[in-house]
Amino acid sequence: MPPTRTPLPEAPPRRPLVVLDVDRGDADAQDSHRLLELGVLPGRIVTLVRTSPFGCPLEIEIEGARFAIRRETAMKITVDAGGGA
Amino acid sequence: MKRVALVGNPNTGKSSLFNRLTGLSQKIANYPGVTVEHHVGRSGAGGDAFELVDLPGTYSLVGRSPDERVACDFLDGRTSGRRPDLVCVVVDACQPGRGLFLLSQIVDMGIPAVVALNMVDEAREAGVSPDSERLSRAARGVPVIPTVAVTGEGVDALRTAVVAALADSKASTSTIAAVETEAGSTWRAARRADPDGKDPNESARRYAWVRGVLAEAGWKPPLGVRPSTDRLDAWFLHPIFGFVLFLAVMGAIFQAVFTLAAPLQDAVESAVATLGAWAGTVVPDGFLRDITTQAVFPGVGAVVVFLPQILILFLLLGLLEDTGYMTRAAFIVDRPLRAIGLSGRAFIPLMSSFACAVPGIMATRVIEDRRERLITILVSPLMTCSARLPVYTVAIGVLIPEGATVGPFGARGVTLLGLYVGGALFGSLAAFVLGRTVLRGRRDAPILEMPPYRLPEWRAVVTRVWHRGWSFLRRAGTVIFGISVLLWVLSTYPRVDVPDGTPPAAAAAARLHGSFAGMAGRAIEPLIDPLGFDWRVGIGLLASFAAREVFVSTMGVVYAVGAGDAEVTEAQLEGAFRTAVHDGTTVPVFGIASLIALLLFYMIAPQCVSTLAVIRREAGGWGWAALAFTYLTVLAYVVAWAGRQIVLAFVG
Known part of the structure; x- marks a missing residue:
């Protein structure tokens, strides 16, 4: 079955998802480089844990640790939303 | 090695x-x-x-x-x-x-x-x-x-x-x-x-x-974090309760600082008074006794009284940080802070600045984005630090009668809360303006780790609070001691001859008027007259550019010199404020309008050498420290002036 490519904020929450791609189109944006350093790499598992009371930022889980990232940062992470469903 | x-x-x-x-x-x-x-x-x-x-x-x-x-x-x-x-x-x-x-x-x-x-x-x-x-x-x-x-x-x-x-x-x-x-x-x-x-x-x-x-090594990554953290986050990061709990936690901290500290402050105050009285009897009569009873005890004592509040505030903020709640608070306020051009990352530095801007500004190092970091540094001094409390407490004590209420709340507490909120509002405004003028440009989106909740480690918390308390006491023992003695000397010399038979109060006033401090105060009097301050307050303002709490000790010395006796307690200082009049008149110096001007001025003015030094170091240049000093001083003056005019228009 082909993967269902979905930006992380639109993927179902509280479910382990496979990272397909991290967009680095904007080379000056530090957030995508930081994501890679934290281990958000294609093939790894990421979970959307929750959204802040004000709708942004989002809380994500990578390898047993949780991070708060802004919605626009999360939009750079493409996951396979269909695989586990 | x-x-x-x-x-x-x-x-x-x-x-x-x-x-x-x-x-x-x-x-x-x-x-x-x-x-x-x-x-x-x-x-x-x-x-x-x-x-x-x-x-x-x-x-x-x-x-x-x-x-x-x-x-x-x-x-x-x-x-x-x-x-x-x-x-x-x-x-x-x-x-x-x-x-x-x-x-x-x-x-x-x-x-x-x-x-x-x-x-x-x-x-x-x-x-x-x-x-x-x-x-x-x-x-x-x-x-x-x-x-x-x-x-x-x-x-x-x-x-x-x-x-x-x-x-x-x-x-x-x-x-x-x-x-x-x-x-x-x-x-x-x-x-x-x-x-x-x-x-x-x-x-x-x-x-x-x-x-x-x-x-x-045969290690497999676990899925999920500890269930206790999940259970706590279900409440603390709940879409509705999360924000309510955030407000409750912040409110409880400030409430605790005042209610828990009150009995301790009374104890410190009476200890200082007892010690001062004892010192007055053992130190030989003359210059040394004058310095001890008129400079050291009123000056240092007035500041040491605030040690309990400072310790409790640092203790509570340290506990919040060590348990992991501070990061949750940053997560919740990221969106509101974004409206003024900052992010959740600025929350911990700004919150620490409520204790003291120096550790607050040092905590900005976690902010990756240079512009956001500079803005946070420049607005940190607007958060009401503990050094403002002595000034606020005395001025509010004179302004509002004990027992006055606003609805179910004590009017003094409400006024104090208003000053905290006022500082934060002006801080938000300053951040907004700085982000659109001097420091405009793109921001990097923050990424913040949310650590699991942990029980605080008491050893570390106590050590940190002890270090803070010690550095405060050291400052009271060195800078404030020195300024108190210097100020006493400056307000005693040159000696002015007063004709025999002059009433003691008038004689003391004439001596202060002719002293070096009096000259300096009178020199800036035209500048501060629009705020309703006289030359005596001018002495306090000048001295408190070293550190805010010096204002209280300075006024203690100024009025102790005036009365020719030691005045240590807050109550006595408040009494001196109430009876102070503009020279040659019966017009009180500390009327409603000028007290409000004083409070507004202290809410904003950057009167702290340590803060300016740390801004220079952390922002990388005297230019930023000069910018902070200038914009905050001008803003403080304008707001204090406007506040006084508004009160005068209503009260007359």
């Missing part, structure tokens, strides 16, 4: 481990030409002793944040012209991946390493602890020591491993060569080719190595 650097991700218990390894021998070091402070301590005994340097928490050694650059510069020898002989990498046993990522960079730098696999107790409890021996073998022989910094478990073994690795330099170099081929190029070559760390393949390569090591 051999030098060892302690490196690790944030929230891995690195500082606790540092405290365990160095005990009481630690101090703050400033390397020549470098303005950043390093925590340095000694560990081990005799010939085995080594110097241990605690570096800021970091995820990577590319230098994306000021904190990371500090770590990077130190490891590469740019800080002191010398690289450390060994790096101790603190790795979180519950999630070793990111710590090993850091290890791969250190090993690439060509520095021998020892791994402290910290918090193994938590990892064992969750059944996810890596086997340290297998991990060591997989990581090409880098020694891996399981530790629990909080209890001290494994710390002796870690020290032994560090000493052994320092003695055995050949073993460590062969280790590095092996990893170098695994992780691609060396760190320096990689940085030369890609100084900003923009090559995505570097991270991927390093994680491939990390994965290989962990797989070889």
Whole structure:
């Protein structure tokens, strides 16, 4: 079955998802480089844990640790939303 | 002596481990030409002793944040012209991946390493602890020591491993060569080719190595975090209750600072009064007794009274930070802070600034984005720090009668709350304006780790509160003592001859009027007259540019000199404020309008030499300190003037 490519904020929450791609189109944006350093790499598992009371930022889980990232940062992470469903 | 650097991700218990390894021998070091402070301590005994340097928490050694650059510069020898002989990498046993990522960079730098696999107790409890021996073998022989910094478990073994690795330099170099081929190029070559760390393949390569090591060690990543953290976050980050709880926690802190401190303050106050009276009887009559009873006790005593409030505020903020709640608060307020051009990352520095702007401004180092960091630094002095409390308490005590209420609340408390809110509002306004003028431009989106909730470690909390309290007392004993004595001298000399038979109060006023301090106060009187202040207040304003709380001690000295007697207690100082009149008139100096002007002026004005010095250091130049001083002073004057005009229009 082909993967269902979905930006992380639109993927179902509280479910382990496979990272397909991290967009680095904007080379000056530090957030995508930081994501890679934290281990958000294609093939790894990421979970959307929750959204802040004000709708942004989002809380994500990578390898047993949780991070708060802004919605626009999360939009750079493409996951396979269909695989586990 | 051999030098060892302690490196690790944030929230891995690195500082606790540092405290365990160095005990009481630690101090703050400033390397020549470098303005950043390093925590340095000694560990081990005799010939085995080594110097241990605690570096800021970091995820990577590319230098994306000021904190990371500090770590990077130190490891590469740019800080002191010398690289450390060994790096101790603190790795979180519950999630070793990111710590090993850091290890791969250190090993690439060509520095021998020892791994402290910290918090193994938590990892064992969750059944996810890596086997340290297998991990060591997989990581090409880098020694891996399981530790629990909080209890001290494994710390002796870690020290032994560090000493052994320092003695055995050949073993460590062969280790590095092996990893170098695994992780691609060396760190320096990689940085030369890609100084900003923009090559995505570097991270991927390093994680491939990390994965290989962990797989070889037989470690599988756990899914999910500790259930206790999940349960607490269900409440603290709840879409509705989360925000309500946030407001409740913040409200409770400020409430606790005042209610818990009150009885302690009374105790300190009566102790100072007793001590002052006793000193008055034992010090020989004359110049020394005058200085003791009219300068030292009124001056230093008026400030020491606020020690309980400061200690309680630092204690509570420290507890919130150590339990992990502060990060949750940052998560909740990121959106509102974004409206004024900041992010959740600015929350902890700004919150700390409510205790004192100096640690607050130093805490801005976690903010990667330079513009956001500068804005946070420039608005930190607008958060109501504890040094303003003495001034607020006295002025509010005069302004509002005891027992007055606003609805169900005490009017004094409401006014104080208003000043806190007012400072925060002007801070927001300043951040908004700075972000659209001097510091406009794109911001980097923040990424913030949300550590699991933990019980605070009492040792660390108590140590930190003790250090804060001690530095406050030291300041009271040195700066404020000095200013009090200097001020007494300046307000006593040159001696003015007063005709015999003049009433004592009038004679004292004439003496102060003719003194050096009186001259200075009168010189700025035309400038502060629009705010309703006379030359005596002018003396206080001038003196309090050294530190805000000096205003209270100065007024204590000014009026004690005026009355020719020691005035130590808040109540007596308030009494002096109530009866103060403009010279030659019966018009009170501290009418409603000028008291409000005084409060508004202190809410905004940047009267703190330490803050300006730390702004210069952290922002990188006197220009920023000058900008902060100018905009805050002008704003303080304009707001105080406007406040007075509004009150005059209503009250007459």
